[in-house]
Amino acid sequence: MQLAGRYPNGHGWGGKAQAEKGLERGLRGARCGHGGAAGRFGGEAVKIYIAGKITGDPEYRRKFACAARQVEALGHIALNPAELPEGMAAADYMRICFAMIDTADELWYLADAAKSAGARVEMQYCRYVKKRTRKLNDAVEEDHG
Numbered sequence: 001m002q003l004a005g006r007y008p009n010g011h012g013w014g015g016k017a018q019a020e021k022g023l024e025r026g027l028r029g030a031r032c033g034h035g036g037a038a039g040r041f042g043g044e045a046v047k048i049y050i051a052g053k054i055t056g057d058p059e060y061r062r063k064f065a066c067a068a069r070q071v072e073a074l075g076h077i078a079l080n081p082a083e084l085p086e087g088m089a090a091a092d093y094m095r096i097c098f099a100m101i102d103t104a105d106e107l108w109y110l111a112d113a114a115k116s117a118g119a120r121v122e123m124q125y126c127r128y129v130k131k132r133t134r135k136l137n138d139a140v141e142e143d144h145g
Contacts, residue, residue, distance in 0.1 A: 045075055045076055045077045046075075046076045046077070046105045046106065047076070047077045047079060047103060047104045047105045047106075048071045048076045048077065048078055048079065048104060048105070048106055048107070048108050048139075049079040049081075049097075049100050049101050049103075049104035049106070049107045049108070049122075050064055050067045050068060050071065050078060050079065050080050050081065050082075050107075050108055050109075050110070050136070051081075051107055051108070051109040051110065051113050051116075051119040051122045051123060051133075052064065052067070052109060052110030052111075052112055052113045052116065052119055053110070053112040053113065053115050053116035053119060054081065054082060054116065054118070055116065055118070057112070060082055061082055063082075063110065064080050064081070064082035064083075064110075065080075065082070067080075067108075067110060067136055068080045070136070070140050071108065071136075074140065074143045074144070076143075079100045079101075079103065079104050081093070081096075081097050081100065084096060090118075093118070094118060094121065097118070097122060098122075098125065101122060101125060101126065101131065104131070105131075105132075106131065106132045106133065106134065106139075107122065107123065107126045107131060107132070107133045107134075108133070108134050108135070108136040108139045109123060109133060109134075109135055109136060110136055111135070111136075111137070
């Protein structure tokens with residue numbers, strides 16, 4: 001079973017206007033690409049998995065790229081599922097994403113995550129294994145301060 005619409009072709013990263021549009025749609029007011037505090041726990045960069053809606057969202061690449069830039073601006077490592085190759089089955093994507101989640105220290109989710117069956121499964125898995133989850137905007141605000 002293919003994941004319809006997961007990796008639409010022809011969508012580049014876009015410029016500042018496109019990043020801001022992605023913010024309005026998926027990040028609700030967080031600022032993209034603006035640096036902040038070093039954001040390190042115990043001297044090591046924290047690995048952050050980004051969860052959100054991909055399937056059916058033609059702007060997902062920009063939205064996830066913007067989120068990854070915010071995570072990296074805080075000194076963290078972004079684990080971005082929107083960078084996976086296209087053409088695999090839905091179950092293959094979930095297996096890879098669970099490996100990324102297992103590697104991550106935390107999961108930060110986008111505002112639209114509740115609209116995604118896959119992101120809901122990822123967040124439920126984190127609750128089950130007691131991995132910290134936070135809304136991306138809240139995490140960015142907390143880590144900036």
